Each structure stands twice: as C-alpha cells, then as structure tokens.
Amino acid sequence: MTIDELSQIEALAAEIAELSRTFEGSSQHFMVDGPPCLKKSEELVALIQSPAEHATSLIAKTMETAVIRTLLSLNVLQTIPTPGYISLQDLAAATETQPYLLERLLRVVTRSGFIIRENEAYCHTHTSLAYAGPLGGLFTPCYDEGIRALIRLPEYLSVKSKEEAKSAMHSPFTWNEGQEGKTTFEILSKMPARTKGIHTLSMNVQHLRPYAGFFDFNELVSKDPERPVFVDVGGGNGHVIKEILQAFPRIRPEQCVLEDRAETIELARTTGLLPAGVQLLEHDYLTRQPISNAKAYHLRAVAYNLGDAELVQLLKQIVPVMGPDSKVLIAENILFSDNGTTFSTVSDMIMLCIGGKERTERNFREVLDEAGLTIDSIHRASGLEFGIVEASLKMP
Numbered sequence: 001m002t003i004d005e006l007s008q009i010e011a012l013a014a015e016i017a018e019l020s021r022t023f024e025g026s027s028q029h030f031m032v033d034g035p036p037c038l039k040k041s042e043e044l045v046a047l048i049q050s051p052a053e054h055a056t057s058l059i060a061k062t063m064e065t066a067v068i069r070t071l072l073s074l075n076v077l078q079t080i081p082t083p084g085y086i087s088l089q090d091l092a093a094a095t096e097t098q099p100y101l102l103e104r105l106l107r108v109v110t111r112s113g114f115i116i117r118e119n120e121a122y123c124h125t126h127t128s129l130a131y132a133g134p135l136g137g138l139f140t141p142c143y144d145e146g147i148r149a150l151i152r153l154p155e156y157l158s159v160k161s162k163e164e165a166k167s168a169m170h171s172p173f174t175w176n177e178g179q180e181g182k183t184t185f186e187i188l189s190k191m192p193a194r195t196k197g198i199h200t201l202s203m204n205v206q207h208l209r210p211y212a213g214f215f216d217f218n219e220l221v222s223k224d225p226e227r228p229v230f231v232d233v234g235g236g237n238g239h240v241i242k243e244i245l246q247a248f249p250r251i252r253p254e255q256c257v258l259e260d261r262a263e264t265i266e267l268a269r270t271t272g273l274l275p276a277g278v279q280l281l282e283h284d285y286l287t288r289q290p291i292s293n294a295k296a297y298h299l300r301a302v303a304y305n306l307g308d309a310e311l312v313q314l315l316k317q318i319v320p321v322m323g324p325d326s327k328v329l330i331a332e333n334i335l336f337s338d339n340g341t342t343f344s345t346v347s348d349m350i351m352l353c354i355g356g357k358e359r360t361e362r363n364f365r366e367v368l369d370e371a372g373l374t375i376d377s378i379h380r381a382s383g384l385e386f387g388i389v390e391a392s393l394k395m396p
C-alpha cells in the first residue's frame with residue numbers, strides 16, 4: 001500500500017469519527033441511502049479491501065441473499081423464538097427441513113453475523129428479527145421479481161436475439177418464468193401471492209414517491225363542469241386519486257377517471273379508497289384512450305414498467321384525443337445525471353428484468369418527442385429523484 005493510500009484511509013477514518021459524534025441513528029425506511037457515516041464507512045471498506053477480498057465478499061453476499069430468501073420460504077426466520085434460542089433439531093422439526101441442510105444454510109448467516117449461534121442453538125439479531133417481520137415482505141418481492149432473473153442475465157443475453165431482448169414479452173423475467181409471449185402483468189395476475197408482494201413493496205416506497213408538494217394540481221381545475229380533469233392511466237387501486245383529491249379539494253371527483261386492467265379496477269372497487277363520484281374504467285393503455293380532451297392524463301409509476309417502444313405506443317394512444325391545452329403528466333423517478341440513488345438503481349435493475357426502464361430527463365425527452373409531445377416543465381420533489389414531467393402536444 002502506498003503512503004498516499006494510507007493517508008487516504010487515515011483521513012476517511014477521521015471523517016467517520018467526526019460524523020459519528022453527531023450520528024442520530026440509521027434510517028428505518030426501506031431503500032433509503034444510509035446516513036453519511038455509513039456511506040463513508042463503505043468508502044473506507046472499498047479502500048481497504050483488495051480486489052480479491054472484494055470478489056470474495058461479493059460472492060459470499062450473493063449466496064447469503066439466496067440463503068436468506070430460502071430461510072424465509074422455509075419459515076425458519078419466522079420460527080426462531082423472540083426472545084430465546086432454538087436448537088437445530090427443534091428448528092428442523094418445526095420447519096420440516098432436513099437438519100443437515102438447515103445447518104449448512106444457517107452456517108452462511110451465522111458467519112456474517114445475521115443470526116447468532118451459541119451453545120448449539122440459534123437466536124435472532126435485531127436485523128434477522130426484522131426480516132422475520134414486515135421487512136421480509138419487502139425483501140422477498142425484490143428477490144423474486146428482480147434478483148432471480150437478473151442472476152441469469154448473462155445466460156439470457158447469450159441466447160436471445162437483439163430484437164427479442166428489446167421486447168417486454170421476451171424479457172429476462174418472462175424467459176426465466178418460462179412464459180415468453182405474455183406481459184409481466186398477465187403472468188403476475190395468475191400469481192396472487194407475488195402480486196400482493198409487489199403491491200406491499202410499492203406501498204412501502206411511497207416516501208420516495210410523494211403524491212403532493214411539488215406540483216400544483218389546482219392548475220387543472222376546469223371552469224367547464226363537464227370536462228374530464230384528471231385521467232389516471234394505470235392508476236392502480238385508487239390510492240393516488242384519493243391522495244391527490246385530498247390535497248387538492250377544488251378538483252371534483254366527478255371529473256376524475258381511474259383507468260386500469262380489469263382485475264385492478266375490481267380491486268379499486270372493493271378497497272373503498274376512491275372518493276364517491278370517481279369514474280372507474282377498464283382500459284388497456286396500449287389501446288386508444290377512451291376519454292377525450294381531459295385537462296390531464298396522469299401516469300404515475302407506469303412509464304418505468306415499459307420499454308421505450310411500448311411507452312411511445314402508450315403515449316400515441318393519448319395524443320390523438322388530447323385538446324390543445326391538455327397535459328400529459330408523467331410522475332416517475334427522473335434520474336439524476338450523476339450517480340443514482342440506491343432506490344432508482346435497484347428499481348432500474350428490476351425494470352430491466354421485466355422490460356421496463358428508469359429514465360433520465362433526456363430519455364423522457366426522446367420518447368415524448370417520438371410520440372408527438374414536448375416537455376413544458378419538470379417538477380421535482382425536493383431532494384428526491386421523483387418528480388412530474390409535464391408535457392403537451394408538440395406544435396406543428
């Protein structure tokens with residue numbers, strides 16, 4: 001190690017010591033980048049680690065990820081008592097797992113300190129205990145819908161033609177599921193437990209996708225009481241319209257439309273989230289938009305599910321029914337031009353697997369332009385990558 005590298009290590013260690021004096025605890029939110037002293041500690045590890053140690057730790061971590069997912073599916077984490085210890089034999093019996101297999105899996109997580117083994121018995125750490133609870137419900141869909149297919153990406157790319165790899169119906173996800181030719185949503189609609197997992201995950205990253213506070217939806221209020229004001233395309237179970245109407249009560253529910261696939265519309269009918277008066281419409285967003293001349297067509301967390309060609313196709317279904325002052329509002333992460341956050345990077349890799357994409361401002365400009373739209377403004381939520389891309393018809 002050179003003198004330069006040693007002094008860099010010393011400087012970073014001093015910075016961490018300084019930051020730890022004002023450290024007030026780690027974030028309890030999922031997918032939020034940690035506090036500065038954690039970031040600096042990671043930089044320190046990167047400086048100290050040799051390339052061989054880096055590769056070793058990466059391989060061990062990847063294996064630990066699969067092991068933790070397995071321990072959740074075997075109900076092992078959920079069976080370890082709190083507080084207290086459980087022997088291998090009792091844990092194996094309670095989870096109907098072979099003791100020899102269980103011991104090998106648990107060795108991976110006791111080595112890392114995720115679980116503690118003492119006197120031939122196992123007990124939780126505060127981290128493994130969190131996985132046994134709601135955190136496991138967030139980790140599992142990231143693993144099932146992202147990591148599982150991503151791990152096979154080199155193999156996928158070696159067997160797919162370039163054209164096939166561009167289509168969402170031949171995405172790493174559909175290929176890995178053995179269901180090419182269908183859309184991700186068609187496949188997931190037959191898997192209620194996994195759909196529920198994705199829904200739980202999406203509700204738990206809402207702090208990174210605020211509903212209000214950065215765009216004035218009051219601008220949409222129309223003097224014409226008959227005019228549709230807010231069409232929520234792929235609007236989900238109704239939580240978005242509910243929050244927006246709550247924050248902007250001048251918008252009348254009767255002038256709002258929730259559009260989605262049949263099963264989601266059914267969900268929206270039963271959850272009771274939607275204010276009375278909102279119209280519900282079964283609609284495939286890749287077909288002609290049925291509501292003409294709305295003040296705004298709103299797409300929240302929809303564009304990132306789609307590749308460029310599909311997003312252009314979706315927008316081209318809206319353009320012909322827009323009035324001269326209609327807006328398309330795309331509420332999404334708009335990637336920072338420098339390094340991405342953990343959230344958008346993880347999200348982009350999951351989207352890569354299902355044929356979607358997180359986008360930069362330039363990426364949005366390109367797809368909107370191809371669809372016949374132009375960006376009027378970008379409204380970012382303070383300190384977040386999330387925001388609204390406000391677009392209107394391109395003037396001839």
Ligand SMILES: C[S@@+](CC[C@H](N)C(=O)[O-])C[C@H]1O[C@@H](n2cnc3c(N)ncnc32)[C@H](O)[C@@H]1O
Nearest residue numbers: 185234235236260261264283284285286300301
């Ligand atoms: C990630 S969710 C976003 C839901 C909601 N906009 C939100 O912000 O929470 C994507 C939505 O697109 C809907 N969707 C998927 N394919 C669709 C299609 N072909 N036509 C209409 N909606 C579709 C899904 O049912 C789902 O509700």
